[in-house]
Amino acid sequence: MMNTATEIKENKTSPGKASVIIADQLTKRFGDFTAVDGISFEVSKGEIFGFLGANGAGKTTAMRMLCGLSLPTSGTASVAGFDVYKENEKIKRNIGYMSQKFSLYEDLTIKENIRFYAGIYGMTDKYIKENTERILQQLHLEKEAGKMVKSLPLGWKQKLAFSVAIFHEPQIVFLDEPTGGVDPVTRREFWNMIYQAAESGITIFVTTHYMDEAEYCNRVSIMVDGRIDALGTPTELKSNMKASSMDEVFLKLARKATRGE
């Protein structure tokens, strides 16, 4: 768990564990504009990897390439062992995804949402039935299972969305600002779920605007103007930047940005 942050200290690629994401000089251009400018990094199995950057730094574009939704202009990347150019359909099947903006269908019930997503990922009826019960129990939502998702408070919605995103036991789950606007108590419960998923071997790739959450990651990368300007454990980044907090690290790096959104 959190201790792996110190165990993998000094290692940019965390050897000893297989890498489930490998990006090498990954680049995306839109016309003259280079949104992602040759980023290289590896993420190992079961790691919690924080992917930070200011608005417009290129995070979303990079994530879209890693999720198999957008083809890179140049460079290489493999995700869950599959090539982002040729095997993007296989990538989609082996990852989970949730974001703050879109996660569940508001006008489907909790149970229907689970069944819908599990069905899309080709889970069997038996698997869906057994695991739906398990999720509902874990989230204490047994009584609410037949209610529309829109009736749930945001914090519950986000916890449910995360459970749905890892329902098909993906190798990696991509979380795009999963805790935005969530109250501080629920935010911590959400991170507890992240730890449990990581412990079970699921790799977590997460973006956030909360700098205290950056501290909960094993390693953190910070994007500035399309490039990765810093990569390491929170402890390493703070000592390298002579900063007392991740907030300070982020401000020092992001202030250098020359481009807006």
Place this chain on the structure above:
Amino acid sequence: MSAVIVDNVVKKYGSKKEQVTALKGVSIDVKKGELFGIIGPDGAGKTSLFRVLTTLLLPDGGRATVDGMDVVKDYKAIRQHVGYMPGRFSLYQDLTVAENMEFFATIFNTTIEENYDLVKEIYSQIEPFKDRRAGKLSGGMKQKLALSCALIHRPSVLFLDEPTTGVDAVSRKEFWEMLKRLKEQGITILVSTPYMDEASMCDRVALIQSGEIMSVNTPQGIIDQFKNPLVAVKAATMLHLLNDLKEFPGQLDAYPFGEFHHVVLKEGNSENELKNYLAGKGWKDIEMKKITPDIEDCFMALMKS
């Protein structure tokens, strides 16, 4: 004098069968010229409160005044006097920057020139793009345009609903610096945010959760109300540490907080007792320090009390 008075305001949504009470008797009193923060997570009732105060929603109970005018009876007059920047970008996407500004100025029977001094600092940053359509602006520029449009009629009270949500840490700092300078011009500002760390930028804040105000005070006042001893603890294996901390009989609460765990101690319990307890559990190389709570600690304590 008060710029905004909210007295026991109630707002309910939905049919009788499935009713949600968004505001459960909220009361606040905002002084003229104050920079007042409404701090709480999504679903706490911040937007409902702003919509009642900007006369876009009728309250189901209680009363409220803005600049001495009643939000129900004097709604037309209030609309002349307040500026409102909703959480969702609400300008005309297919009008240019300049056209949006002119539109709002005209509606309020004024001109950009008349109040240019007020918006100058903000508007000058987007003026080079004045012929660009609003829909084509970046998030940060949209925000500056929306703020300029909300200010163009020189409102006496400005309502900003979550202006910094989803905005990165650097832009958030810049935005708050902008608000401080606006406040110096004598405008009363009510601003809502889910980010607890922004409380320190306000003169006073109201902490809101599930439609109820938990506390209203200066940021320092809220921190001073936190009576229990608070300790930050760090060790090599943080998750296991948290489990042990939660079992410490002298703790009221223990939770992760950035690189440390925070432990709220029951009154009469000291740091030393916690130290001994952890030593007894076999913990070595523990880093521990007594700390002053920040607003997030206070918010969680209030949520759980």
